[in-house]
Amino acid sequence: MSQRRRPTIHEVAKVAGVSISSVSRALNGNTSNADMVARVNAAVREVGYVPSVVAQSLKTRHTGQIAFAMEDIGNAAYLEMVRRIQPTLRDEGYRLLLHSTGADVEDELGVLASLSQNYVDGLILCPLRVTDRHVEALRQTAVPVVVIGLLPDDVPVDNVRADSRVGAQLAVQHLAEAGARRIAFIDGPLDTVPGRARYDGYRMGLAAAGRETDDALIRFTDFRFDAGRQTARELLTEHPDVDAVFGANDLIAMGALHALRELGRDVPGDVRVVGMDDTPLAATSFPPLSSVSLGSADRGRIAAELLLRRLDGDDAPPERVTVPPSLTVRESSR
Amino acid sequence: MSQRRRPTIHEVAKVAGVSISSVSRALNGNTSNADMVARVNAAVREVGYVPSVVAQSLKTRHTGQIAFAMEDIGNAAYLEMVRRIQPTLRDEGYRLLLHSTGADVEDELGVLASLSQNYVDGLILCPLRVTDRHVEALRQTAVPVVVIGLLPDDVPVDNVRADSRVGAQLAVQHLAEAGARRIAFIDGPLDTVPGRARYDGYRMGLAAAGRETDDALIRFTDFRFDAGRQTARELLTEHPDVDAVFGANDLIAMGALHALRELGRDVPGDVRVVGMDDTPLAATSFPPLSSVSLGSADRGRIAAELLLRRLDGDDAPPERVTVPPSLTVRESSR
DNA sequence: GATGGGCGGGGAAACGTTTCCGGGATGTGG
DNA sequence: CCACATCCCGGAAACGTTTCCCCGCCCATC
Structure with a gap:
């Protein structure tokens, strides 16, 4: 623990036998004298000088x-x-x-x-x-x-x-094209920005596919695994004819996957599932979960x-x- | 974009009609004069003063x-x-x-x-x-x-x-106590610190449970999902009598879960699986994955x-x- | 009423840089 | 050979704080 203070530009200047201005210039490439640069660099190495970014920041008015x-x-x-x-x-x-x-x-x-x-x-x-x-x-x-x-x-x-609205639309259209007829949606809270956008996208997606929106197939819960599982279980029990579930994020969709398994429904055979955010969870779930990436x-x-x-x-x-x-x-x- | 420069302690001092030293003291609680503090605070609000942490850092020699x-x-x-x-x-x-x-x-x-x-x-x-x-x-x-x-x-x-060595030991002992007789181990590279420690722990765990180590049941691969899956598939095909797999991290264990499913083996009925790191993956996998937390x-x-x-x-x-x-x-x- | 002690506050130095400015040396052209 | 432009480098100021030091005031004590 050498309590010796860190060398400053002054020490370097002294060792190099030049002024501190020259040291600063040499270090910042503002000098054309190669000999000067060499001497300064040598002195820097000799005393073990490292510039103080704090002092630099104070002077230059930016911090990096x-x-x-x-x-x-x-x-x-x-x-x-x-x-x-x-x-x-x-x-x-x-x-x-x-x-x-x-x-x-x-x-x-x-x-x-x-x-x-x-x-x-x-x-x-x-x-x-x-x-x-x-x-x-x-x-x-x-x-x-x-x-x-x-x-x-x-x-x-x-x-x-x-654009999670378009993202949701994408998911719904994909499910529709894959042949799903009763596409349920488990959303997060409607008073959040993503909850609202995904809700709108879901409806737009259905409309684009020429389907009616059935409010009975829409549920709002939290953006969490447990919530998704619980909500999916209720939804699928009440509406056994559902053949696709779009979860407003991957956690909800994962919850739906678990609920489906517990209910003995095959994925994707009986029910298709799509999530959103394309997190690492999606790739390793079983079965691997389709998911809309929002390009984080x-x-x-x-x-x-x-x-x-x-x-x-x-x-x-x-x-x-x-x-x-x-x-x-x-x-x-x- | 008012290009007016930020007010400094000098402006505050001028407005408050005191010296900059007094301003500094008042702001840092080093003055006992309540009136002074009040005047300084008023001036601070008036000019919208915010201290420059850079200047403070330079002076105090710490940056926060x-x-x-x-x-x-x-x-x-x-x-x-x-x-x-x-x-x-x-x-x-x-x-x-x-x-x-x-x-x-x-x-x-x-x-x-x-x-x-x-x-x-x-x-x-x-x-x-x-x-x-x-x-x-x-x-x-x-x-x-x-x-x-x-x-x-x-x-x-x-x-x-x-202590991932003890962690691995914990996993193996748990599997042994649960009744597993042929406990396989899929490790990461042996020349990494965790790879080595978990390998040692696995052997210690077996020893503690009074089991022999069978090198045929040990595999080394990468700490990745795909690698775990691939390796597990090979291992389980070659050794169908394996009734437990310990994966050196959750990704490997998840890979093993997938491999087992593909091979039509039930988890945990036919084969038990334990992972390590207790990541969010573990809780949402199917079936939910037992995992050793290293207390990150x-x-x-x-x-x-x-x-x-x-x-x-x-x-x-x-x-x-x-x-x-x-x-x-x-x-x-x- | 004079003196000593305490205390509050102002002036100025310091933190470690960058950069402006000016002086001396060097070089070039007349 | 002189005048002038050019180039380098050193001195010093500045960035915005904190803190040391000292001065002056007030109060208490003798």
């Missing part, structure tokens, strides 16, 4: 850090995003800060507010809901922000969105790229990118 | 940031850790930086080296492997480090470990707590904590 704020990193969709955001940012020399806000809207606002402490150069935000206070905060942030998720059109902020990884990557462009000085008008959903068909609906 | 470095946040075990590390640190006012190093050992060393840039106050590191260069780097870090994973005893660094969440929490203690000035000798594994029995082995 970007924050990603979402509800819970445990959520598969956010996880996929992080996995793409991190390398994208890192390749450009940025470090990634993680903010799990929990289900706490205040916390999201706190993150936005704390941006003026400027310890980050930018933010990627996945808001649970967008309140007026969000909008207000977003209007006057000190650094660029990219929002992943739905955002009112008049908020001047880059925005990357999924792509959304993460695109958000990161948009942010990088802003940080690069691009001040074009805010962009609005929608990532199209895609259906991965596996055995559960084949 | 902690890094967590691991191979890939997509890995369920690391994910569980992050989910506990983040709130633990946040409660103490620290921000979390994420470093996914990829499978790149150089990158891990890079993270260690970059610590002297001191943009973080501490680091939690999950090394893939611990080389001599790791040890050397760990010996002379500028900030406290906690390592999650196996670490040579002579490295003076706090260390939190799982606990390890994350403990690592964070250890680090916080160091940051609090504790300079007791390095600690070595082993989190005991625990078996969650579900239907696949009941």
Whole structure:
């Protein structure tokens, strides 16, 4: 534990026999004198100098850090995003800060507010809901922000969105084309953004396939495995003629798979099942679960790229990118 | 886009009609004059002052940031850790930086080296492997480090470990007690740390149950679903008398479940299956998969707590904590 | 009423960089 | 050979805080 303080640019300057300005220039490639560069580099190695990023940040007014704020990193969709955001940012020399806000809207606002402490150069935000206070905060942030998720059109902020409505439609159309006649839908809460969008998509899908919507085949529950299983069991008991179930996310669909098995129904023989989000669960379930991907990884990557462009000085008008959903068909609906 | 610069402590001082020292003291609770505090707070609100954490960091020599470095946040075990590390640190006012190093050992060393840039106050590191260069780097870090994973005893660094050897033993003993007579083992690569430990644990478990080890029932493959499935299929075809499979992680065990189903064997009737890591996959598989938890969440929490203690000035000798594994029995082995 | 102690607050230095500015050396053209 | 432009490098200021130090005030004590 050598308590000797870290060497600064001054020590380097002294050893190299030059001024600190020259050291700084040499290290930042702002000098043309090769001999100078060599001497400085030698001195750097000799004293073991490493620049203080904090001091650099103070002077240059940027930190090389970007924050990603979402509800819970445990959520598969956010996880996929992080996995793409991190390398994208890192390749450009940025470090990634993680903010799990929990289900706490205040916390999201706190993150936005704390941006003026400027310890980050930018933010990627996945808001649970967008309140007026969000909008207000977003209007006057000190650094660029990219929002992943739905955002009112008049908020001047880059925005990357999924289209779970079209995604749901895709699922329903696929089931209809596969020959299903009674397509049930187990949704999450209707007062959530995804719950609503998927509900609309389900109806659109049925309409597009020329089917009537039968409200008896629609259930609302939580986006959870147990909830999906329980709800599916009730639904299928009450309506044994159901020959397809669309779950509003993979957990619900997995629950439906379990319920079907318990009821002795064959998947996909008797009942086809499709989920949504295309999480790792889908590929390893039995039977492997067809699922609609909302392109979380792509959304993460695109958000990161948009942010990088802003940080690069691009001040074009805010962009609005929608990532199209895609259906991965596996055995559960084949 | 008001390009007006952020107000500094100087503006606050001017508005409040006091010196910047007094403002700083008032804001940091180092003054007893209530009137002063009130005036400063009023001025702060008036000009919309927010302290610059960068300037504070430069002066105070700490940043309020902690890094967590691991191979890939997509890995369920690391994910569980992050989910506990983040709130633990946040409660103490620290921000979390994420470093996914990829499978790149150089990158891990890079993270260690970059610590002297001191943009973080501490680091939690999950090394893939611990080389001599790791040890050397760990010996002379500028900030406290906690390592999650196996670490040579002579490295003076706090260390939190799982015990996958005992975990494997637990699984095997459970299978033996449940009545299994031919317990197969599908391991990951033997030249990885977990692969080796689980192999040893498997043998110990058999020994403890008074069984012979039959090398024919041991296979090595990758820690992946496809690999597990393929290997299980071969194993079970060659040895139809196997009545239990222990998979060295959940993915392998899930693969085994699929293979068994394809071979028309009932789980757990004909063959019992146990996995390891107790990931979310286990609970939703069919049948739900028994799995040994290595306490990732606990390890994350403990690592964070250890680090916080160091940051609090504790300079007791390095600690070595082993989190005991625990078996969650579900239907696949009941 | 003078003196000493305590305390609150202001001035200024310091943290470690980057960058502006200016001076001296060098080179070029008249 | 001089004048002028050019180029390098060193000095110093600045980024926005915290904190040391010291001064002046007030109160208490003799």
